[in-house]
Amino acid sequence: MATNTRSTERIDCRVSSNSKSLFARAAKLAGTSLSSFVIEAARERAFRVIDEHERLILNSEARNVFMNALTNPPAPNAALRAAVKKYAVKK
Numbered sequence: 580m581a582t583n584t585r586s587t588e589r590i591d592c593r594v595s596s597n598s599k600s601l602f603a604r605a606a607k608l609a610g611t612s613l614s615s616f617v618i619e620a621a622r623e624r625a626f627r628v629i630d631e632h633e634r635l636i637l638n639s640e641a642r643n644v645f646m647n648a649l650t651n652p653p654a655p656n657a658a659l660r661a662a663v664k665k666y667a668v669k670k
Contacts, residue, residue, distance in 0.1 A: 594602070599613075606616035637645060655663075 602617055602620075603613050606613045609616055611619075
């Protein structure tokens with residue numbers, strides 16, 4: 580996923596000789612530079628980790644309960660009505 584933004588920041592890291600050789604071999608096979616390969620691999624992993632932590636995955640039963648709560652919400656109770664009044668006063 581190439582970007583059109585100019586790279587101005589640096590990240591320095593040390594890796595073992597074996598890791599560097601592995602990354603260089605993969606970069607060559609991918610037809611890209613070592614730096615580009617490592618940056619793209621890190622970006623892909625970063626997006627995947629963020630997605631895994633921000634996405635809600637429900638099984639069928641949980642999805643049905645969730646959708647039912649959205650489409651048929653319970654009537655506001657006293658605590659909710661009080662909170663709405665308190666919020667309206669602050670505005």
